[in-house]
Amino acid sequence: MTNHWNDLQYADVLMVIGANPAENHPISFRWISKAIEKGAKLISVDPRYTRTSQMANTYAQLRSGTDIAFIGGMINYILENELYHKEYVSAYTNASYIVDDQYSFKDGIFNGYDEKTRKYDKKQWGFKKDKEDKIIKDPTLKDPRCVFQLMKKHYSRYDIDTVVGVTGTDKETYKEICKAYASTGEVGKAGTILYAMGGTQHTVGTQNIRSYAILQLLLGNIGIAGGGVNALRGESNVQGSTDFGLLYHNVPGYMEVPTDADVTYQGFLDRITPKSGYLTNKPKFYTSMLKSFYGDNATKQNEFGYHFMPKLGAGKDYSYIRLFDAMYRKEFEGLMMFGANPVVGGPHASQSIKSLANLKWMVSIDLFETETSSFWKKEAGSDPASVQTEVIFLPACSSYEKEGSVTNSGRWMQYRWQAIKPKGESKADLEIVHMLARRLKELYKNSPNPSDMSLKALTWNYGESDHPDIDLVCREINGYDMKTKQQIKSFGDLKDDGSTSSGCWIYCGFYPENENLAKRRDNTNEGMSNFLNWSYAWPANRRILYNRASSDLNGKAWSKDRVGIVWNSVEGKWKGNDIPDFAATKGPDDPTFIDPFIMIAGGKGALFAGINEGPFPEHYEPYENPISNAFSSVQLNPAVQFGEKATNAKGDVSKYPIVATTYRVSEHWQSGSMTRNVPWLAELVPHMYIEISEELAKEKGIAYKDRIIVSSARGEIEAYALITKRFKPYKLKDKTVHHIGMPWHFGYNGIATGATANVLTPNIGDANTTIPEFKAFLCDIRRAK
Amino acid sequence: MDFTRRQFLKLSGAVAATIAVVELGFDDKKARAKSKDFKIAELKPTSTICPYCSVGCGILVYSKDNDVIYSEGDPDHPINEGTLCSKGTTVRQVYTSEKRITKPMYRAPGSNKWKEVDWDWALDKVAQNIKETRDRTFVHKENGVIVNRTDAIAYLGGAALDNEECHLLHKLFRAGLGLTYIEHQARI
Ligand code: SF4
Numbered sequence: 019m020t021n022h023w024n025d026l027q028y029a030d031v032l033m034v035i036g037a038n039p040a041e042n043h044p045i046s047f048r049w050i051s052k053a054i055e056k057g058a059k060l061i062s063v064d065p066r067y068t069r070t071s072q073m074a075n076t077y078a079q080l081r082s083g084t085d086i087a088f089i090g091g092m093i094n095y096i097l098e099n100e101l102y103h104k105e106y107v108s109a110y111t112n113a114s115y116i117v118d119d120q121y122s123f124k125d126g127i128f129n130g131y132d133e134k135t136r137k138y139d140k141k142q143w144g145f146k147k148d149k150e151d152k153i154i155k156d157p158t159l160k161d162p163r164c165v166f167q168l169m170k171k172h173y174s175r176y177d178i179d180t181v182v183g184v185t186g187t188d189k190e191t192y193k194e195i196c197k198a199y200a201s202t203g204e205v206g207k208a209g210t211i212l213y214a215m216g217g218t219q220h221t222v223g224t225q226n227i228r229s230y231a232i233l234q235l236l237l238g239n240i241g242i243a244g245g246g247v248n249a250l251r252g253e254s255n256v257q258g259s260t261d262f263g264l265l266y267h268n269v270p271g272y273m274e275v276p277t278d279a280d281v282t283y284q285g286f287l288d289r290i291t292p293k294s295g296y297l298t299n300k301p302k303f304y305t306s307m308l309k310s311f312y313g314d315n316a317t318k319q320n321e322f323g324y325h326f327m328p329k330l331g332a333g334k335d336y337s338y339i340r341l342f343d344a345m346y347r348k349e350f351e352g353l354m355m356f357g358a359n360p361v362v363g364g365p366h367a368s369q370s371i372k373s374l375a376n377l378k379w380m381v382s383i384d385l386f387e388t389e390t391s392s393f394w395k396k397e398a399g400s401d402p403a404s405v406q407t408e409v410i411f412l413p414a415c416s417s418y419e420k421e422g423s424v425t426n427s428g429r430w431m432q433y434r435w436q437a438i439k440p441k442g443e444s445k446a447d448l449e450i451v452h453m454l455a456r457r458l459k460e461l462y463k464n465s466p467n468p469s470d471m472s473l474k475a476l477t478w479n480y481g482e483s484d485h486p487d488i489d490l491v492c493r494e495i496n497g498y499d500m501k502t503k504q505q506i507k508s509f510g511d512l513k514d515d516g517s518t519s520s521g522c523w524i525y526c527g528f529y530p531e532n533e534n535l536a537k538r539r540d541n542t543n544e545g546m547s548n549f550l551n552w553s554y555a556w557p558a559n560r561r562i563l564y565n566r567a568s569s570d571l572n573g574k575a576w577s578k579d580r581v582g583i584v585w586n587s588v589e590g591k592w593k594g595n596d597i598p599d600f601a602a603t604k605g606p607d608d609p610t611f612i613d614p615f616i617m618i619a620g621g622k623g624a625l626f627a628g629i630n631e632g633p634f635p636e637h638y639e640p641y642e643n644p645i646s647n648a649f650s651s652v653q654l655n656p657a658v659q660f661g662e663k664a665t666n667a668k669g670d671v672s673k674y675p676i677v678a679t680t681y682r683v684s685e686h687w688q689s690g691s692m693t694r695n696v697p698w699l700a701e702l703v704p705h706m707y708i709e710i711s712e713e714l715a716k717e718k719g720i721a722y723k724d725r726i727i728v729s730s731a732r733g734e735i736e737a738y739a740l741i742t743k744r745f746k747p748y749k750l751k752d753k754t755v756h757h758i759g760m761p762w763h764f765g766y767n768g769i770a771t772g773a774t775a776n777v778l779t780p781n782i783g784d785a786n787t788t789i790p791e792f793k794a795f796l797c798d799i800r801r802a803k
Numbered sequence: 804m805d806f807t808r809r810q811f812l813k814l815s816g817a818v819a820a821t822i823a824v825v826e827l828g829f830d831d832k833k834a835r836a837k838s839k840d841f842k843i844a845e846l847k848p849t850s851t852i853c854p855y856c857s858v859g860c861g862i863l864v865y866s867k868d869n870d871v872i873y874s875e876g877d878p879d880h881p882i883n884e885g886t887l888c889s890k891g892t893t894v895r896q897v898y899t900s901e902k903r904i905t906k907p908m909y910r911a912p913g914s915n916k917w918k919e920v921d922w923d924w925a926l927d928k929v930a931q932n933i934k935e936t937r938d939r940t941f942v943h944k945e946n947g948v949i950v951n952r953t954d955a956i957a958y959l960g961g962a963a964l965d966n967e968e969c970h971l972l973h974k975l976f977r978a979g980l981g982l983t984y985i986e987h988q989a990r991i
Pocket of ligand 1: 042043044045046853854855856857858859883886887888889890891892
């Protein structure tokens with residue numbers, strides 16, 4: 019989230035698209051309700067009429083996988099009717115940049131495309147520069163080659179009739195939403211967009227989110243209270259686990275992982291460090307991180323231990339889907355899982371079970387026996403005798419049987435204290451990784467092998483007992499001066515000469531010398547409900563990102579009701595209700611005074627940005643789709659990569675005519691291991707079910723609670739039919755299609771059991787993130803008997 | 804009554820005198836006099852954050868010896884202000900559920916059942932498995948470049964863990980052991 023939960027109350031209009039907070043983030047809805055009480059309008063856009071829709075002023079039906087069409091139409095409406103925030107767009111975004119002459123767009127394809135590799139040469143989407151290498155701009159936004167005009171042209175194709183013919187939205191409702199949301203472009207008004215996995219889990223997931231961001235930039239809704247682009251994250255610490263680099267392509271603090279093409283540290287730093295913007299400081303953050311890994315073993319002479327780090331194969335994709343592809347091809351032997359249940363949570367689940375059997379060994383660390391940890395059992399559909407995988411299960415304890423911090427969706431790092439000793443012999447994951455690390459270090463202690471130097475160089479100083487001292491871990495994350503061992507006050511003090519250490523630069527500052535600020539519990543609201551003394555928000559305790567944009571070009575608040583930070587010319591600094599997103603003393607004399615987007619080179623919000631499938635989001639149909647693309651002859655996102663053919667079956671509309679999606683319910687959580695094993699929750703939602711419309715039920719002769727079978731190109735599942743008014747047939751341009759949906763929490767283990775929805779979902783991912791397309795696929799249904 | 808609770812929370816380690824009164828809806832004063840008799844009155848609340856979704860609601864957990872007696876929304880927490888959803892409300896049962904696994908288990912290749920094992924044996928086994936696979940598959944140099952990686956062991960998980968745990972997991976598996984396949988729920 020650029021903003022945070024309490025901040026939702028300050029919105030004038032809230033648009034929830036691809037999320038269902040009333041159901042899945044129930045307590046967040048208190049702040050949405052508060053906004054509504056104060057007169058705000060709530061818009062819910064979803065394939066299904068959800069609990070959030072029920073609370074909304076306006077509900078729009080949207081066929082799964084058509085967000086870009088929907089938002090593209092809104093962008094068009096705003097540009098055509100000049101409803102955008104003119105000053106903001108001109109000064110705070112790259113709307114005025116003149117785009118390179120090479121740029122073109124024709125029938126669904128941008129310039130620079132290579133059909134064979136399904137990749138674009140992104141360098142061909144640059145900006146025009148003058149002799150001094152400065153980007154040429156047209157602040158009047160009239161030049162036909164400026165971003166603004168090119169964008170206008172691009173989205174002029176997204177007229178209302180074409181859009182609703184694709185999305186299946188009622189035309190009048192769509193117009194009403196365009197009008198209501200565009201009203202937040204008025205100076206002083208705020209609109210917020212809330213999304214979750216309904217936005218990201220598509221082959222065009224990243225561009226879906228980009229389209230939300232473009233809309234928000236046009237309306238001047240980023241950086242202000244009650245605004246923002248807000249991802250409602252699903253797990254208590256998925257924010258933190260991402261911040262700390264538990265993805266193949268990032269080390270902590272969203273920095274790059276070296277590849278084998280990065281032969282020297284300096285060369286690597288040169289590649290990853292931008293020429294302007296805040297991230298010019300990256301070498302300081304990277305070197306400090308290496309120091310936190312290897313301590314005194316990271317020296318100037320050995321490039322600060324750079325070569326101890328593994329280098330990825332250049333161009334190789336190690337993401338989740340590819341990981342399972344590799345497992346299918348028997349490319350690896352071992353799997354360590356710390357709280358993960360991929361045979362319920364991953365795509366093409368039945369294939370995942372088969373692939374797991376290719377492992378030599380697997381370790382599952384969890385509270386409960388998961389479907390994955392017992393994938394070798396008969397109940398999983400396996401033949402135990404033929405599964406040669408050795409499986410070790412280590413019992414973990416729950417969150418209040420240990421202590422440590424988690425970071426919520428609003429980036430608040432909140433501490434949890436220990437209420438009770440771990441149950442039975444279970445242990446904290448911190449203890450498990452510590453005990454394992456100590457054993458491994460012991461095993462490799464005397465190795466003279468160059469392969470083992472990384473592990474030998476790794477510092478592991480968290481105490482000599484089996485129980486690590488968590489305070490030492492916290493101090494290491496924050497970072498300290500290598501000589502004095504004094505804690506670093508802020509990431510601005512980190513150095514690239516090896517004199518400082520910091521495990522995760524974006525968190526640097528949460529633990530100054532004497533106090534772990536994540537433990538703070540002062541709930542005084544000192545203004546705009548930012549609660550600056552409650553816990554700690556990264557970075558630097560900022561509660562709203564890009565908060566420079568909360569004020570106009572002179573540093574005056576756009577609205578007196580939404581004061582973020584304002585320039586105080588008497589004191590010569592920024593003051594207000596938040597921590598400024600940059601040095602508080604940066605005044606009008608500084609050329610970057612009007613550059614709110616500090617993380618982007620140039621400091622301007624990116625309406626035009628080079629991501630894998632093009633500089634502007636363009637609608638393509640999902641991998642499995644019921645109609646041909648109305649916007650071009652290109653059906654699927656042209657930059658999507660295909661993985662292992664054998665695990666990538668595709669269903670055709672002739673055989674699978676129904677669109678399906680998945681979602682969650684309030685009473686269960688993710689793959690269900692922490693809810694289906696909890697008696698009350700298991701009792702509240704005890705069965706797997708499929709939601710189908712009354713019309714579809716009638717067509718198929720299905721009655722409420724009948725057992726039905728849903729089939730896709732990957733497999734089939736059986737569950738109860740739940741006949742509902744929440745789904746309606748979709749009237750698209752040339753035909754009507756049915757849409758169904760189902761929760762994805764179920765599996766065969768636990769108190770509440772049921773069929774796994776992900777047996778049906780495809781093994782294909784977004785062109786940038788490879789996040790699987792869980793949310794839009796084709797299927798068919800029939801009665802079980 | 805809120806005052807009592809809040810004041811109480813600021814005195815960490817103190818004994819809750821009136822919690823039960825509030826929760827059971829009794830007459831405040833009368834019950835306060837008798838509060839010693841309530842089971843919960845003797846309990847120490849511990850502040851925690853809900854382990855489920857990322858709203859990050861505050862929860863107070865009341866435990867005694869080897870049991871979690873009660874839990875409730877933290878009235879001081881600025882996001883939830885004492886409220887919780889169905890999942891947060893049920894957090895006590897994450898501890899009390901009979902389904903919790905409390906001993907390490909081992910399943911031998913081809914076997915159809917788990918066998919309970921002790922921690923030392925299990926951790927030694929994990930460490931040996933990692934070492935055995937890693938040593939056989941590790942690439943130190945490729946085409947003259949030091950790459951220090953193994954593509955033969957994968958790591959998954961972490962979205963429900965603490966930050967401190969994520970830091971150490973990343974440190975050990977990437978920076979120490981050289982894994983490349985490191986993924987978690989953010990991708991799915
Ligand atoms: S109580 Fe409910 S809304 Fe609050 S963090 Fe827990 S799961 Fe999320």
